[in-house]
Amino acid sequence: MRKTIRSAVMGVFATLLVAAAAERAFAEDQTFGPFVVDSTNPDLITLNGLIDAGSALNFRRALQAAPNAKLVTLNSPGGNVQMGLLIADDIHQRKLATYIPKESECYSACSFIFLAGKERKVDGELGVHQISSDSPDLVGAQLAISDIIEVLNRFDTPMDVMHVMFKTPPDDMHVFSQDEILRYGLNRSGDNPPKTPTVITVPAASGDTSATEVSKTTLPEAPTSGSTSSSSLEAGPSPQAKLSPIEEFTKRPNRIAIYTGLDLFGDDISSIRVDDAGACAKSCLLMDGQCKAFTFNTNPKIRKGPNCFLKASAGRADGNSVAFSGRFLSGAEPDPPTFTLGTIDPQSALFNDVDLPGGDLSRYPHRSARTPLDCRLACVDDRQCIAFTYIKAKKECWLKGAIGKPMFGKNMVSGFKTLESFSPAKILSLD
Known part of the structure; x- marks a missing residue:
């Protein structure tokens, strides 16, 4: 049944998307090292991967491919500090916005790129630490730190953020909490006036131009679920309002x-x-x-x-x-x-004039379930419930923890629960 419906409805969508697909066939993603430019979305450049020795040049190539870019999204464990500073400088000069999406990370050298954004926002993870080096060249290390401070000052980086960065050992990573993101003003809208640049002295620390990377694992969000009753909705921006x-x-x-x-x-x-x-x-x-x-x-x-x-x-x-x-x-x-859900399909798992005697989860009928629909949903919501019987004449809902032998029951409705996994049949681009 489900396969037949899937084929029929996906056929409708295929027809509707033929024109869009024909246009998109000639528009493929362009990749420049860790940077990706989607020709169907010329406002966006995506950083996804390690910042290496060629990344600054690759970013320039990405800018040439997307000359009207307004936003750079970030997902990187870090990498080469000097390349990160050069990319950050280009972003600052062009007044681009930077954004760390949910489930994305921007660590170490990537943090310089984020802080360069005229507008910036953290929904994922932003992490900083000292630069690291196996070289005894203290002069080179001091120069590298001086470069970092000079660049961060130009980005109006709060002094507290610099202190956190230089206090965190190179083999560790400080990931800013939501409270710190708010307290330090790490999120910034394009309308916010720039603050007076922070000036601090160069700390006595060693390092060079390579950043330490730390691998981290994030868990996906739980799936969102939903119903058929009406609800109020907050008004969004008016059609005339220009979004950043x-x-x-x-x-x-x-x-x-x-x-x-x-x-x-x-x-x-x-x-x-x-x-x-x-x-x-x-x-x-x-x-x-x-x-x-x-x-x-x-x-x-x-x-x-x-x-x-x-x-x-x-x-x-x-x-x-x-x-x-x-x-x-x-x-x-x-x-x-993909998520798993206990279901009682209204089309295939409900049976009229059927009673399931015994196996009740309680000595009393369910208090709030006064209709067959309420009873079905009550069983779906109860992890112990594997079936139900609803008695129409008495408006009683009986949730079952075990299934007895089905019997004829006039004006009764029974249903059986099964576990099903759901994942998108398709994820279609609207670009």
Whole structure:
């Protein structure tokens, strides 16, 4: 059933995306060392990888490929300090914005690049430490530190940040907490006036032009889930409001994660009737950022009433074989991971006039479940529940920890829970 729905609906999307795919076929990513330029997004340069001896030249090449770039996103363990300073100087001269996305890291030499941004924001991890060296050349080390201080002063770097940097041993890494990011003013909007440059003396420390790298592991965020009840929504920026480069990147959707057999239940803004899933997705996009997700009911037997539900959030995830859902993702959001969910499919796992005697989790019916839908969701939410029986005449919901032999039960509804894993069937670019 799910495979049939997936094939049919993905066919609709394939038709809608033919024109976009034809244009994109001639537009491939250009790679310059650790830098990537996407020709469909000329405002953005991505740093993803180690900063090596050729990175400054590669960044110049990336700038030539994207002369109108406004934003550089950062994900690097660090690397060559002198190259980091040269790249930072180019960013400062061109007044580019810098951003560390969620689940990304910007350590050591990468931190100089981040601090150079006219506008800058940390959603991932920013880490600093002393430069390191195996060489006894103290004069060279002092000169390297002098270069770092001179450059950081030009970037209006707070003195506290410099102190943290020079106090952290080269074999360690200080990752700034959210409290420190706020306290030290590490996030900066393009409208913030520059502060008076900080001037400090060169500390007595040794080092050269190579940075120590520290590997770290970050855990993915838990998947967001959702439902079908209406909710209020905070107003976003007006259509006339001009977004900064970072706001554009973090707020505007640039991808859509497509799921088959998954209902994003609740948090509806509106419900409408449309011809197909593609039209449902388009209706969501036209809401100027208010609509974050949608669910389309693919059941061909439903010929009247709404079949497209537009949502203020991803709501609550619920398995439903006739549901086709999409979640819009901004550039700041990683691709969603696979997640496992206990489901009682309304199409295939509910049985009318069936009783499941025995195996009750409680001596009393569930207090708040007063409808078959409430009962189904109550069982889904209870980890111990593997099935339920709802008695319509009494409006009683009985959650089951064990399944007895099914029997005829007039005006009863029973359902069985299964575990299912969900991952996007497709992640489509909106560029």
